[in-house]
Amino acid sequence: MKSNNVIMLLLICAAAAGCSSTNGNTSNGPSVPPASIVSITVAPSSPASSLSTIRQFTAMGKYSNNSFGDLTAAVTWSSSHTAVASISNTAGSNGLATALTPGTTTITATSGNITGSTVLTVNSETLVSLVIAPQSPSIDVGTTKQFTVSGTYTDATTQTPSLVTWSSSSTPVATISTTGLATSHATGTTVITASSGTVADSTTLTVTLASLNILPITVNGSLCSAATSANYVNKPCVSVTVCTPGTSTCQIISDILLDTGSYGLRLFKTTLTDVSLTQVASGSGSLAECVSFADGSSSWGPVMTADVILGQEPAVTVPIHVIDATFFSVPAGCGIPDQSPSSAGFNGILGVGLFAEDCGAGCVSVANNGLYYSCSGSTCTGTKVELTSQVQNPVALLPQDNNGVIVQLPAVATGGKISIDGSLILGIGTQSNNTPSGVTTYQADPNTGDFITVFNGITYSQSFIDSGSNALYFSASSSVLTPCTGGNTGWFCPSFLTSLSATNKGYAGTPSKDVTFQIGNADNLFKSSNMVFGELGGSWPGQSFDWGLPFYFGRDVYLGIEGKPSSLGTGPYWAY
Numbered sequence: 001m002k003s004n005n006v007i008m009l010l011l012i013c014a015a016a017a018g019c020s021s022t023n024g025n026t027s028n029g030p031s032v033p034p035a036s037i038v039s040i041t042v043a044p045s046s047p048a049s050s051l052s053t054i055r056q057f058t059a060m061g062k063y064s065n066n067s068f069g070d071l072t073a074a075v076t077w078s079s080s081h082t083a084v085a086s087i088s089n090t091a092g093s094n095g096l097a098t099a100l101t102p103g104t105t106t107i108t109a110t111s112g113n114i115t116g117s118t119v120l121t122v123n124s125e126t127l128v129s130l131v132i133a134p135q136s137p138s139i140d141v142g143t144t145k146q147f148t149v150s151g152t153y154t155d156a157t158t159q160t161p162s163l164v165t166w167s168s169s170s171t172p173v174a175t176i177s178t179t180g181l182a183t184s185h186a187t188g189t190t191v192i193t194a195s196s197g198t199v200a201d202s203t204t205l206t207v208t209l210a211s212l213n214i215l216p217i218t219v220n221g222s223l224c225s226a227a228t229s230a231n232y233v234n235k236p237c238v239s240v241t242v243c244t245p246g247t248s249t250c251q252i253i254s255d256i257l258l259d260t261g262s263y264g265l266r267l268f269k270t271t272l273t274d275v276s277l278t279q280v281a282s283g284s285g286s287l288a289e290c291v292s293f294a295d296g297s298s299s300w301g302p303v304m305t306a307d308v309i310l311g312q313e314p315a316v317t318v319p320i321h322v323i324d325a326t327f328f329s330v331p332a333g334c335g336i337p338d339q340s341p342s343s344a345g346f347n348g349i350l351g352v353g354l355f356a357e358d359c360g361a362g363c364v365s366v367a368n369n370g371l372y373y374s375c376s377g378s379t380c381t382g383t384k385v386e387l388t389s390q391v392q393n394p395v396a397l398l399p400q401d402n403n404g405v406i407v408q409l410p411a412v413a414t415g416g417k418i419s420i421d422g423s424l425i426l427g428i429g430t431q432s433n434n435t436p437s438g439v440t441t442y443q444a445d446p447n448t449g450d451f452i453t454v455f456n457g458i459t460y461s462q463s464f465i466d467s468g469s470n471a472l473y474f475s476a477s478s479s480v481l482t483p484c485t486g487g488n489t490g491w492f493c494p495s496f497l498t499s500l501s502a503t504n505k506g507y508a509g510t511p512s513k514d515v516t517f518q519i520g521n522a523d524n525l526f527k528s529s530n531m532v533f534g535e536l537g538g539s540w541p542g543q544s545f546d547w548g549l550p551f552y553f554g555r556d557v558y559l560g561i562e563g564k565p566s567s568l569g570t571g572p573y574w575a576y
Contacts, residue, residue, distance in 0.1 A: 401427025
């Protein structure tokens with residue numbers, strides 16, 4: 001029987017203070033004084049910059065226990081001569097210095113009574129030319145493209161100018177922000193220009209109709225409901241179209257959690273206002289399902305047939321789980337299921353993980369499987385379910401782009417962002433926009449979908465990559481990371497941004513590849529106005545390393561569905 005990651009592994013801790021897990025360190029031994037900062041090194045050492053350029057400084061702290069940590073976002077930065085260069089203490093741009101006039105200034109990083117410094121020299125070289133990247137890109141309507149610019153100076157050096165103005169010649173086609181992020185609105189072309197004083201460069205951005213196999217993703221953005229997302233950090237949302245089977249009566253439902261750790265579409269009954277779905281029978285009764293999540297919540301309700309449209313793909317007829325706590329009598333093993341989208345934190349879940357069904361062969365042969373029930377009269381009893389009646393991954397049923405998905409999300413700077421936009425691309429190697437390049441494939445256990453992570457000398461043999469988990473979850477002793485206290489128990493709260501490394505392997509032990517990541521102080525993150533964080537981590541006991549949504553930031557992550565071949569191999573597999 002396949003391990004059901006909806007039941008076993010999905011973490012959906014919606015509120016910042018909403019995780020009820022506790023710190024696993026129960027030692028009653030003598031307390032150890034926390035390590036303190038003994039020195040700070042600022043890098044680069046004695047750099048030179050040209051006028052109107054920016055330069056990133058970093059601060060590395062040495063601690064009394066001889067460990068080291070990145071303090072760039074934690075120290076207070078200062079410039080001894082602000083007329084020569086200014087330096088930022090703003091979250092997301094900490095340590096970013098802007099060269100203003102020729103001269104020298106001392107750049108200092110301070111934490112308490114410990115300081116570190118270096119001298120920045122601003123030369124009198126002037127900007128000669130600019131070059132925008134990428135050149136002549138093409139994007140779909142409703143998506144974004146990040147532009148960058150580099151400048152060449154009179155001393156032949158190439159640096160990043162700081163005083164750049166961005167513009168779009170046709171704002172109905174696309175607008176561009178002060179940081180060079182273009183947002184497309186309609187088909188056509190527009191000239192994107194970057195200028196600094198009298199020096200400028202331009203390129204043409206082409207906006208086309210969206211590809212059929214793309215679903216936009218917004219993390220805490222426009223596709224997420226404000227009513228369900230107020231305290232839900234790192235929430236990836238998509239929308240799907242649901243239709244009455246065999247008809248053109250459809251409605252678009254947004255605020256659906258994109259979950260690569262589960263399989264199938266689950267929607268609250270209250271969201272289905274314009275369509276009528278068909279109840280799936282179970283003998284003489286009605287088929288229902290209960291799923292329980294790792295945060296202690298559960299969902300209960302009937303299994304019904306719907307026509308589902310993903311992006312602009314053809315509709316597929318598929319059994320889905322309709323979440324309805326009032327359906328018949330809730331089985332005792334289902335606990336107290338979520339009553340509404342507001343209590344759950346979403347309108348539904350789209351599970352696009354590694355398997356085609358949410359249970360598989362085990363539920364075909366075992367009646368007391370803990371998931372499926374046959375309801376009639378006033379009772380619901382456990383039941384066997386054929387594969388075709390189980391809640392199914394709708395991607396696996398598509399006529400063409402059915403062998404997997406690619407999740408694309410941009411990188412998120414330290415300190416977080418309010419929201420980000422990305423894409424869910426259907427299919428792997430089936431079209432020009434989903435052709436793999438430069439990725440490593442990790443075969444997953446064909447029964448569970450798990451692979452291996454080695455971290456801090458511990459082998460986690462049941463690890464997985466899960467967009468439905470809003471943080472990186474793993475077990476870590478207090479010598480590695482300090483747990484939060486008070487209302488945020490269960491999250492990590494190190495005193496400084498901590499850089500860590502782990503090794504991922506396929507379930508059979510190969511290939512093997514190191515992954516670096518960072519964990520920040522959750523208390524401080526939750527106090528900011530941002531909702532998307534790449535350095536958010538939480539405590540998770542057992543043999544699983546849960547590579548949650550932060551793992552996706554800045555990566556293209558491929559998920560190959562079981563039994564489906566592609567150029568990366570036959571699923572189930574992960575690739576990135």
